[in-house]
Amino acid sequence: MARRKLLGAVALAGVVALTAAACGSDDGSSSDGKKTITIGFQGVLSGDNQQLGINALYGVETAVAEANANANLPFKIRLVQSDDAGSPDQGPTAAQKLIDNSGILAVVGPMFSGATKASEPLYSQAGLLSVSPSATNPALTTLGFKTFYRVIAPDTVQGTADADYIAAVLKAKKVFSLDDKSDYGTGLSAALEKELKARGATVVHDGINPTKNYTSEATKIIAENPDVLFYSGYYAELALLSKALHDKGFKGVTVSGDGSLDAKYVEQAGAAAAEGTYLTCPCSDANSDPNAAAFVESYKKINGGARPGTYSGEAYDATNALIEVFKNLGDNLSRESVAEAFGKVNYQGVTKLVKFQPNGEVEGANDFIYRVKNGQIVVLGNTVDLIKS
Amino acid sequence: MPPRGRASRKGHRMSAVAAAGPADAGVPGGTPSDLVLEARDLTLRFGGVTSLDGVSLRQRRGEILAVIGPNGAGKTSLFNCFTGAYRPQQGSVTFWRTSRRPARIVGRSPHAITHLGIARTFQNIRLFPALSALENVQIGTEVRQRYGSLSAVLGLPGARRQERAGVSRAFELLDLVGLSRRAHDLASSLSHGEQRRLEIARALGTGPRLLLLDEPAAGTNPAEKRALEALIRRIAGGGVSVLLIEHDMRLVMSVATTVVVLNFGRVIAHGTPAQVQRDPAVVEAYLGVETGVDAGGEVR
Amino acid sequence: MGFADQFWQLTVDGLMVGSLYAVIALGYTLVYGVLQLINFAHSEVFMLGAFGGLFAARGLLPGGATPSGPASVGLVAAGLAVGAACGAAAAFILERVAYRPLRRRSAPRLAYLISAIGASLFAVNLAGKEFGRQNVPVPDLFTNGTLFHVFGAQVSTQTVVVLGAAVVMLVLLDRLVARTRLGQGIRAVAQDADTAVLMGVNVERVIILTFVIGGLLAGAGGFLYAMTFNASYNMGFVPGVKAFTAAVLGGIGNVRGAMLGGILLGLVESYGGYVFQASYKDVIAFLVLVGILMVRPSGLLGVRLGRAA
């Protein structure tokens, strides 16, 4: 009996492995005589944060599909994905997988700052360009990674601009700054608090690891009675926090950063709880920006109706900037030439103008303010302009 | 008593039966140094149930003392107080490893008591079933070894020597209980009687001065009982005092030098087998069956 | 603004979460009582129950308007019922696939643990694949608002619903174990499986029913949890660990201990998160656990289901 079962299991495992292998090995090489350029994607495709990785991957895939549908381009793009689960442990293996593939000329990713720190030494050594759509830790461009660029401003830029806005426009005297104890959250809250204190506001700081239960945290916030609550973290948690605050009748204003700029925030918090929340981003939001309507359309079409989410636009821009570089380089394509040329790229993306400082930081990042109105996220404008007016 | 380390080594070399030498022979007479174990006024309660009620007893060096009594009389509880498994609410237990140094037992952990020199077997055999007979005894012989994990890992000569000594000692003991041919068989594969003897060998391995046997004859056949009788005598003859719980009256009457009868947690009689057999309280305790005590079978 | 001012509010918050921990903890404690094994996949039973209840509620409420009165009550009851049914089904399948074959082969207890971890990974990720990896809110089934105040603490409709449902379930289960024939069977198996067989208890049946009861509770608890904190494919892990902790805190194998442990844990988290930085609240919860186990090594209500320590 036992042996029979064992055989059954082995057979089933075999079947699964075979079908899996069959599914995994179709690598759509082009047939119409165009040459194929391979790019890599390293991101968080498994684990608790995989939705963020999927958002970015879909952004990259949208750009790739558009490029491949474009008859004017002299090449086709092939995408190889590599999962690092957002963890530093798996970063080197994921990066090495892309480095080993000698056909890969550039990589979009890594996505999380931790995985980036673990992976970049390898990319630098291999001379392979990597463009992160989402790693915002300020230190990343100071650690000597030679081929690292990011199309998103570091936390410091956003935190400072947000603090200016909160102090100047929202006229907050007391701010409750809450972060999610992640690399991203602590970086953002640190920059924000520094600027707020410089502008004379009272700051109460607290940190809470991502959880589902924000009930007692809401009690704590309400007890402090701040004018503004700033949450440095991602939308899934902000939604729960907003819900809890709403239930308890929080009177202050809630503000959060780019990690929360996602239509899903409103959906998950419920329109009533999300109403009036300010969201900020050193980028323009694709879903609410009229200039990005075409991107949103094609994203939905290519990804089975999914709407762009956090980091989708950045990943899309990063990929398109790469394609721009490939176009300009013509036949002179190598890892070196791509890495070299990417530093000088000047490409208008849907989220921002992609143009870099020598250290790999994207130039002229503007901080935009959004607000939830009638269940929709609408753009209010550029922080600098809003403060002036 | 010399420092503990030396004593241990010495104890190992000349412990148990083989160490039949006169080294520890008690001074004759009624002085306490003659004793190996003394319990005073032991009281043990579980919730509302009093399991032992002011039990006192003394055992002399080299004596085979049997504790008998109906089921539930508190015999095993008494054993558990002597070996540290239970902690009585009242009373004291004193043990003399050598004639001069008494040690208090109550409050010590079971392994520390074993280290002092009291070893035991269990009513329902508790061997290490997936280990070989040899390994079972080895665990007993090795408790007095001193080498640590680092010497074991590095394979230092001292560790190896001690290990070899442990093995040969274990073989001696297996030989003593007649199991040397089954040394490499799993403990669980031995017959019931063999397992009983293996448990005794394991207990002797720890180098005790006092051996507590909890119903060693339970479930054994007449031939095995006779062998067991001889074995107990040999053990006692080798200088190890034996404290015995047994239902088999024939065995008790033939090997015990002294008998203590418990009933409802109290000592109701104390004396030589012959004295006890005649004691009316004992007869009464055994359900009034007058022939019960000397009937030779198991008294229930 | 001090702790004293917020004490009652934090107590209400803590009680709500704690009652959910208690409901989940019962599943751990029942299975432990009967099989002496930690059912690590219980958290996925909870998750699947939450999704079941969520889809049912959503299916019955196609429009956007928030219902009120009897409609609300009916919808919450339906969600609870479907959630409980899904939880029970999941627990049943889990027992069949991941545990029973091991029992047949008298596998070591740690093998169950690993099997459970495997089943848990499988279920979580399959749910993520089928239902997406986003948090999903349960549609509003009633108008949530402050219902009344206790010592100055707001008590919302949500809190009343969750706490009420949880308490009803806890009482029902307590009665079940204490009074019914099945409860007797469970206690008998917990005490001594071999003797229970001799006494004519169908052990297999008791084991399955124990899983199913644990599943019913966890499924309904999952729906309550999702109503407050949204549902997601990975929602089970943290409450699972917390509930397991609660079960141990109360004395694993003890039904009332699990309830007490859950509520205590909820309160400790609530108070601890307020007094210290909120990210330390798990640290505090575990320190309390360790502290209590040091003093009472067998948990608060130390004795196992009928078994003497």
Place this chain on the structure above:
Amino acid sequence: MLTPARLRQLWVCLALGVLAAVVTGPGGDSAHPFRALRRSVVDPRIGIFIGLAVGLWVLLIAVARLRPLLAEVTAAARARRPVAAALGGPHATTGLNAVLLAAAIVAPLLVSTAAQQSMVNDIGIYALLALGLNVVVGYAGLLDLGYIAFFAIGAYVTAYFSSSSAMPWHAPFVINPFFVFPIALLIAALAGVILGAPTLRLRGDYLAIVTLGFGEIIQLLANNSDEVTNGSRGVFGVPHLSVDLPGIHYRWGIDPLPYYYLLLGIVVVVMIAFGRLERSRIGRAWAAIREDEIAAEATGVPTLRMKLLAFAIGASVSGFAGVLLATKQFFNPQSFSLQSSFLVVAIVIFGGMGSRLGAVTGAVVLQGLAFYLRDKVPPTDRYIYFGAVIVVMMIFRPQGLVPSRRRRREIELAGTTAGASDQLGAAPIGRTIT
């Protein structure tokens, strides 16, 4: 022909087939919860799976028919060549070990650099961790669910002593990471003793939850103490290992291969060391505790001290591995999650409790499987397959891939005698003896 049992088997096969179709099918989202299910079931593809399921069923029947025949053949073969003699001799074992070692030396040369990375990060380090945990779980029979905490302690100790920039908190002097090994080992062992001394008195399951809590506490502390450990930003810039002796200068870099061989050497040494430990009086004492704690105590085994020793030894190996992690690459508190602890436990059990070769094999197979699946299935689905393999493995081989002989016997005995010794090793320390 179609007995109810057969029919039931057919249903199970079909259910497995449909499950396989769903697992390999398209993904869905919560807005349309059953769309993905429908798409994978109502699809021509399902035909393949139904076919396979029926095929499997037929195969099962055929095997059932052939089994008596097969048994005869194998019995005959066994009779001709006693297996014990062929495999049990010391020469055969040495030979087998030599072959395995040679394979371990050659293997990384045959695979890609990415696979080498994985062989260091996922297999090598986890094999070392599993060897350490094996002492705790396999030898002493204690379930430690927070084992990864000692790994964290090792890593942070390394950062403290060997770099003045990696963490805000650092030693006033900087020493070569090689000299951190003994320090980390001792500190981790000390942490093990401090945690173990009070908790080892608790029953097995309680120990599990206390250690789990300890693991969580260490991770949360590392994540929250920004001024000490740099919090979630992690530790970047611990120098690589280097040897700087007269005549020998070598520096490990970011290439995985040198680290692999270093790890291989360490793993082999640890395996030999633990082998000796297992065969010593200490190993026998652990076996005794595992099988019957009360009898062990009565035989004079200081059970608490022996358990503590196992705990400390396990912890020190974990701390040792932490040094390797820290010097190899960047790490942050995420590297020390509860899931990592579970993974190490899974490796030990999967490989075979109490077996050193099993611990290493478990790491190779489980982590190798994870690496293999990386390219073969969508990454988001990877853990579905991973979970399924673990369950199937536990159903059909609960003793693990390479069970130790002692452990296997214990499991067999537990099977024959109802309710025999507690396989968690922690028999309830009751006061109810006999």
